[in-house]
Amino acid sequence: xxxxxxxxxxxxxxxxxxxxxxxxxxxxxxxxxxxxxxxxxxxxxxxxxxxxxxxxxxxxxxxxxxxxxxxxxxxxxxxxxxxxxxxxxxxxxxxxxxxxxxxxxxxxxxxxxxxxxxxxxxxxxxxxxxxxxxxxxxxxxxxxxxxxxxxxxxxxxxxxxxxxxxxxxxxxxxxxxxxxxxxxxxxxxxxxxxxxxxxxxxxxxxxxxxxxxxxxxxxxxxxxxxxxxxxxxxxxxxxxxxxxxxxxxxxxxxxxxxxxxxxxxxxxxxxxx
Ligand code: A2P
Numbered sequence: 001x002x003x004x005x006x007x008x009x010x011x012x013x014x015x016x017x018x019x020x021x022x023x024x025x026x027x028x029x030x031x032x033x034x035x036x037x038x039x040x041x042x043x044x045x046x047x048x049x050x051x052x053x054x055x056x057x058x059x060x061x062x063x064x065x066x067x068x069x070x071x072x073x074x075x076x077x078x079x080x081x082x083x084x085x086x087x088x089x090x091x092x093x094x095x096x097x098x099x100x101x102x103x104x105x106x107x108x109x110x111x112x113x114x115x116x117x118x119x120x121x122x123x124x125x126x127x128x129x130x131x132x133x134x135x136x137x138x139x140x141x142x143x144x145x146x147x148x149x150x151x152x153x154x155x156x157x158x159x160x161x162x163x164x165x166x167x168x169x170x171x172x173x174x175x176x177x178x179x180x181x182x183x184x185x186x187x188x189x190x191x192x193x194x195x196x197x198x199x200x201x202x203x204x205x206x207x208x209x210x211x212x213x214x215x216x217x218x219x220x221x222x223x224x225x226x227x228x229x230x231x232x233x234x235x236x237x238x239x240x241x242x243x244x245x246x247x248x249x250x251x252x253x254x255x256x257x258x259x260x261x262x263x264x265x266x267x268x269x270x271x272x273x
Contacts, residue, residue: 002044003240007222009154010177013131015103016073017217018237019045021183021226027054030228035061037230039072041237047157047183047224049077049107050092059096074098075157077107077135078116080272085119089128101129105157109134110272113141114148121151131155135183139172139262146176155222157181158264161191162215162252168262170221181222185212188226196255200248207235214242215252 006014020038025031031054035046039061048058055076062072076092078085089104104123106116113134120132133155134142145153156173160166160182173180186192192208201208209225213236216223225236244252258266 002042004217004237007179009131009179010152011131011154013102013154015155015179015181015222016043016045017222018213018239019043019047019073019075019222019224020233021047021224022054022058023049023052023183023226025052025054025226025228027057029057031057032061032064033230034228034233036065037233038237039065039067041234043233043237044071045073045075045222045224047075048096049105050079050088051077051107055092055095059098063097069098073102075103075105076101077105078120079107080110080116085116086122086126086128089120089123093128100127103131103133103155104129105133105135105155106137108136108270108272109141113137113145117145117149121149124151133157133178136264138264139169141264142172142176142178153178155179155181156264157183157224159184159268160216160221161185161187161212162197162255163187163191163194164258164267165219165253165256165260166258166262166264166266167256167260169264170219172262174220179222180220181224182216183224183226185216185223185225194255196251200244200251204242204244204248206239206242209236210239210242211244211248211252214239214244215249218244218249
């Protein structure tokens with residue numbers, strides 16, 4: 001377990017609360033360096049996806065780290081583009097050069113929220129992955145999936161920050177025992193210059209990125225900031241002593257523009273048909 005702790009998954013496994021996201025980090029030396037820097041800084045959760053095209057580098061860096069496999073939590077995601085989820089999981093495991101995945105997610109609900117699930121369940125039963133879950137699913141889509149799932153989805157990964165604070169979705173997940181995980185907690189960098197975030201950073205003596213990541217942590221979700229820069233990767237994990245008091249948390253909560261939505265796609269529409 002890392003200094004920042006784990007969250008329980010409802011199938012009995014645990015996931016670290018803070019991890020490294022590698023969306024938009026191209027495959028190659030930069031990605032390997034980012035993953036190596038994260039593991040060195042103490043991260044034990046690395047989040048990749050078939051769609052990112054960088055599983056090869058992620059796997060290489062994990063294997064080169066010398067850290068025992070069971071101490072690192074590896075997530076990848078099924079790109080729902082017509083391929084078969086089970087075969088795609090086998091290919092991911094091969095590209096990563098690992099014996100198994102910790103978590104395999106449906107990356108988005110293209111074609112509906114349920115069709116891929118039986119093969120994700122098959123991947124879990126075959127030991128290709130320990131846990132299975134979803135990404136970019138609304139509360140309604142999760143409810144539809146829960147009706148047919150034999151093995152439950154343990155996690156839903158969505159775009160989540162004070163500016164898009166999906167309270168409706170978070171409540172749904174909490175009631176179902178599902179972990180909510182925040183991607184793009186910095187708004188892909190856009191939220192770092194917000195005046196409220198900057199004021200709280202100045203008042204607490206931390207950086208805007210640390211304030212935003214700590215907010216997500218304090219709101220009880222798992223959070224995966226992306227950076228390809230080793231210094232920023234270290235900075236983003238150094239949130240143990242960031243203390244946001246009630247006034248700061250409430251000021252950040254007030255930034256929400258989503259109305260506490262239970263949808264997954266606000267403010268951007270679906271990128272699939
Ligand atoms: P870089 O990879 O060059 O560090 P998000 O996690 O919301 O998707 O945000 C990712 C974006 O924020 C990337 O452009 C990343 O750039 C930048 N970023 C990540 N961490 C920091 C940080 N601590 N300070 C400034 N920018 C950061």
